[in-house]
Amino acid sequence: MSATQPERELIIPEAPSILAIETGLLGELLVITPALRAVKAAWPDARVTVMATPGSAPILVGNPNVDRLLPLSKRERSGFVGLVRLASWIRAKRFDAVLVFHTSFRSALVAFMGAVPVRAGLSCEGRGFLLTHKRPRDRSAYEVDEHLGIVELLGAEAQGRELDIFLTDDERAEAASLLRRTTARALVCLHPGASREIRRWPAERFAELGAELSSEPDIEVVYALGPREKTVAEAVEQWYEDKRLDSPTIVFPRTARVLAAVFERASAVVTNNTGPMHMAAAVGVSGVFIHGPTPVRRWHPPGDKYIPIYAGDVPCRPCDTSQCAQSSLLCMEAVDVDRVLAAVMPLIAQSSEQQ
Numbered sequence: 001m002s003a004t005q006p007e008r009e010l011i012i013p014e015a016p017s018i019l020a021i022e023t024g025l026l027g028e029l030l031v032i033t034p035a036l037r038a039v040k041a042a043w044p045d046a047r048v049t050v051m052a053t054p055g056s057a058p059i060l061v062g063n064p065n066v067d068r069l070l071p072l073s074k075r076e077r078s079g080f081v082g083l084v085r086l087a088s089w090i091r092a093k094r095f096d097a098v099l100v101f102h103t104s105f106r107s108a109l110v111a112f113m114g115a116v117p118v119r120a121g122l123s124c125e126g127r128g129f130l131l132t133h134k135r136p137r138d139r140s141a142y143e144v145d146e147h148l149g150i151v152e153l154l155g156a157e158a159q160g161r162e163l164d165i166f167l168t169d170d171e172r173a174e175a176a177s178l179l180r181r182t183t184a185r186a187l188v189c190l191h192p193g194a195s196r197e198i199r200r201w202p203a204e205r206f207a208e209l210g211a212e213l214s215s216e217p218d219i220e221v222v223y224a225l226g227p228r229e230k231t232v233a234e235a236v237e238q239w240y241e242d243k244r245l246d247s248p249t250i251v252f253p254r255t256a257r258v259l260a261a262v263f264e265r266a267s268a269v270v271t272n273n274t275g276p277m278h279m280a281a282a283v284g285v286s287g288v289f290i291h292g293p294t295p296v297r298r299w300h301p302p303g304d305k306y307i308p309i310y311a312g313d314v315p316c317r318p319c320d321t322s323q324c325a326q327s328s329l330l331c332m333e334a335v336d337v338d339r340v341l342a343a344v345m346p347l348i349a350q351s352s353e354q355q
Contacts (some may be wrong), residue, residue: 010118010133012154015045016096021107022052023077025195026256026275026322027299028143030282033164035147035156036065039099042156049095059256059279062166090114093199100131101147107261120153133351143298161302162229167261167283169263175261178251184220186348187267188213189285191259192236194274195230198324201272201290201332207239208337209270209344210248219348223250223263225302267351268344273299281306286347288340292331293319307343311335 018039020194022032029052039046047067050060054071061069076082083106090098091114098111100121108127111119118131124137133153148158179187192206210221225233233250240248253259254275259276263269263306264283271277273291281301289300291310295318300308311317311334324330 022101087113163282191271203235
């Protein structure tokens, strides 16, 4: 993919002040970390500020490629008044460049109104005229590669495609405490949640998968869910109760970072295509990731350790929408338990061999 010609000469000082804008969900913030790494490799003395949402920003805490986090709520960013205030703040900070990772028109507009001299991003949503350095969007490309393409416009070279998360000793200790009763040689973490229902494989199938895995010798299953996913946990528990099986082990890590630390202790993880999928990839644990309506190539982490599962014979996918237009979630319903089980078992075996 070739970039369009910049509208003005590229001038980046040796120690630039750079603003990165990504106000999406947690997974969308994690996939910009390879681009941030490339920026710091190109300009070690750069001061990098990342604008993000309060719910997602903590995932970048401790990242050496980020000097300042700017968590802004939707209320602070929305409306004409919010736009003007934010643009005024950006103008006052006199950034040398802005990386507009978020693909909304508004993100490019606030960079333009903030008078940042170098504004790099994807030319989409009718916002190309607001950017000084741009390249066309490729919706079939891996999102990490799209972001690396943005920083390449400024002369930064990719330093790998791996996602970054920097966990603390306290977070790892908290994860160990949650899992203190697990004793099996192989621990499998199942995460049935997702921020949007359209991306959730039925909780009952996660429950069936867990029961199948638990029936194997030396395999222990833990369901790890967010504090606001109690209804998903209840559906899993209800399935076990209906089948007259022992209650499953379910943990609720206090934060997304502690959830990542739980994943780090596992032999394998099974999640939907959601933020925890990217967290699993960031800590390097093998995983099976179930994709519903979203384009697999765009979001699935590359590598043999990460197995994508999706319904290839459902004609309406990928639709990449927030609400399903069908009477049921066909793309999720079409994925059966045996298929996921067959994908995760080799990953567990490989992990056991490496221990």
